[in-house]
Amino acid sequence: MTADFIVSAMLMDQVEYSFVHETSDGQDAAQQHWRQDMIPNTKTMGLNRRDWLLGAAASVCGASARAQAPGWPTRPVQLIVAAPAGGPSDALARMLAEDMARSLGQPMVIDNRPGAGGVLGVEALMRSAPDGHTVLMSGIANTTAPALLPKVGHDFVRDFVHVTQLVAGSNVLVAHPSTGFKTLADVLTAAKAKPGKLTYASSGNGSSGHLAIELLKQRAGVSLLHIPYRGGAPALNDLLGGQVDLLVINQDAVIPYAKAGRLVPLAITSPARIKLFPDLPTMAESGVPGFEATAWAGLTVPRGTPTQAVERLHTAAKSALGGAVGAKQEDIGAVVVGSSPAQFGEFVRKETEKWAQVIKTAGIKPD
Missing domain, CATH: 3.40.190.10 (Periplasmic binding protein-like II)
Structure with missing residues (x-):
């Protein structure tokens, strides 16, 4: 229900103002009029009647403005997917974007940026303003690229805010x-x-x-x-x-x-068994303690993105994962995560360090 406070007349002793509100069915309700007998006894309050009215009007108008402040997001949110259209990452992104758009009150537009092991997508994110209106669907390639491609020009741990890990797949x-x-x-x-x-x-x-x-x-x-x-x-x-x-x-x-x-x-390769193969042991169970190598997807934004935007993105993503999006992912064997920004940031740090060590030890060079 929206409201506009209207001072319709202001006379020395005859003041009339009205409060117009919109009902839930979209129809304007009849204006309600409060006359002089509705106004408190300002004499006992030590107030000038005109000052009281102006103060009341300012208070209501201010409250209305705060309730209707657009906040974030103020325009469509771009979701960069560093993979071609039609693949599993793209499919997850499109399901997620549709659900999150309802929570955010703005469309989420998919921007496919495949190539260079996910680097093209990260570069597009880096060029965007850190205002929360551009988001990257991040994945394991983003944590391996810095070691595989030393000249990528970014630090995936420090240069970004990692909003949430969405899912993990074995x-x-x-x-x-x-x-x-x-x-x-x-x-x-x-x-x-x-x-x-x-x-x-x-x-x-x-x-x-x-x-x-x-x-x-x-x-x-x-x-x-x-x-x-x-x-x-x-x-x-x-x-x-x-x-x-x-x-x-x-x-x-x-x-x-x-x-x-x-x-x-x-x-x-996951740390725990999965429902698609409940009888298949993990690598750790099979004699390689601590082994973990999962595919995963998350949401990442540039460093400096306002906390409000990060929180709204996290809340919207969690809501989607708790509904049809998460159910669909579980049906195909993925594990729904929905971690906090702090948890996801720590996960990204550990993944980056682990794969950097593996790549260095093996002497791996990109094709």
């Missing part, structure tokens, strides 16, 4: 059936017996699958031969054809091939 280490592997322990035993003989595919140097197995190698003390491909599809095709032995693949992509007996799931 990958699965799979083997071709011809290897005879049934567990991660089988792989580690074979790798130690014949160092550098087992092969693993990835979608490219520095990809999440590549880094996950490099982390495994370093934690387990084994040697595996990396075969990089230009994309996930050719890597998967060669694994299915038996040209390579191992691959780390997205959890939901494994299901049809596992059911058909064309791939053997060995372990998941």
